[in-house]
Amino acid sequence: MLHTINKSPFFSNNLESCLRFAKDGDPIMLYEDGVYSAAAGTKIESIMKGALKKHPVYAIEADVKARGITKVLEGVYLCDYSCFVGLVEQHKVSSWF
Amino acid sequence: MTEKEKTKIMFIMRKSPHGSILAYEGLEAILIMGAFEQEISVVFIDDGVFVLKKEQDTKPLGVKEFSRTFRTLEDYDITNIYADRESLEQRGLSADDLIIPVKVVEAGEITKIMDEQDVLFPF
Numbered sequence: 001m002l003h004t005i006n007k008s009p010f011f012s013n014n015l016e017s018c019l020r021f022a023k024d025g026d027p028i029m030l031y032e033d034g035v036y037s038a039a040a041g042t043k044i045e046s047i048m049k050g051a052l053k054k055h056p057v058y059a060i061e062a063d064v065k066a067r068g069i070t071k072v073l074e075g076v077y078l079c080d081y082s083c084f085v086g087l088v089e090q091h092k093v094s095s096w097f
Numbered sequence: 098m099t100e101k102e103k104t105k106i107m108f109i110m111r112k113s114p115h116g117s118i119l120a121y122e123g124l125e126a127i128l129i130m131g132a133f134e135q136e137i138s139v140v141f142i143d144d145g146v147f148v149l150k151k152e153q154d155t156k157p158l159g160v161k162e163f164s165r166t167f168r169t170l171e172d173y174d175i176t177n178i179y180a181d182r183e184s185l186e187q188r189g190l191s192a193d194d195l196i197i198p199v200k201v202v203e204a205g206e207i208t209k210i211m212d213e214q215d216v217l218f219p220f
Contacts (some may be wrong), residue, residue: 001212017143019112020183020204023212094109096219 001026002091005034005056009044013095022094027087030059030076035093038064040071048073060084103186107209110145115155116164120148121163123220128166130218131173138177139170140207141199145220146184149195167197181207182193 005024009015010072018028030038037048043058051057052075061078072078077083108127112119130137141149148164155162170178180199185191192201202210211217 013143021142021208021211023208026171092214094211095219096111097219 001030001085002093003027004029004031004053004095005037006030006032006095006097008033008036009042009047010036015044015047018094018096019047022055024054025056026092027056027058029084029087030057031063031084032060033063034066035059035063035067035069038072038076039069040073045073051074058083058087103134105136105213105215106138107131107213107217108137108139109210109217109219110141110148111143111146112218113144114148114150114153115158115160116144119220120145121161123218124148124163124166126218126220127170127175128173129162130168133174134174136177137173137175138179138180138210139175140181140210141184142181142207143184144188146180146188146190146195149180149197149199150190151194151196164196170197179210211213 003018005014005018007014015069037044058077058079061080064072064078108123110120110123114120127139153162153164178199179202182201182203192199
């Protein structure tokens, strides 16, 4: 199951809910404001470090760059839209919005 | 249609009833899908559990009170209805506070049920 998140973790509990219900090993795709979860040095960094131990985490690089996020958490895969499409092709999708 | 051909569809209800249109739209989608005789399940998570809260009185607000419409789900043979225990507890609710009977389950159980589905519809 691919889990997608498009809201800031400082605005909604979507990230926390996603992590509560995602199965270990399930990939997580951060896009739009969801990419704020991938930034280093925020108050949710420890939550994300825990998530990175259980899940492959992807973030759309265009969204990261657009928001001026220059320090991305180690282990987050920056990817483009074709990578997103590839993941959607391979998995069922659960979106948390 | 044989049992095997049925698609397993789960509706994930995560939004409160009157703060946005999503919960109501979710209910409508469930009822529409119910008519197609697929294998439907519904799970209430986060503020979604508020949708089923008893004694909602929307007359002063002047909007539709749709929580009681969830009682019709059993007419569509939709009986796989779950609520996340932690979401209920955090909001001071228990199964007794809800307008329809639900299976109160742990997050891990919901994870398993989600994994068995063919399609997930989040609302």
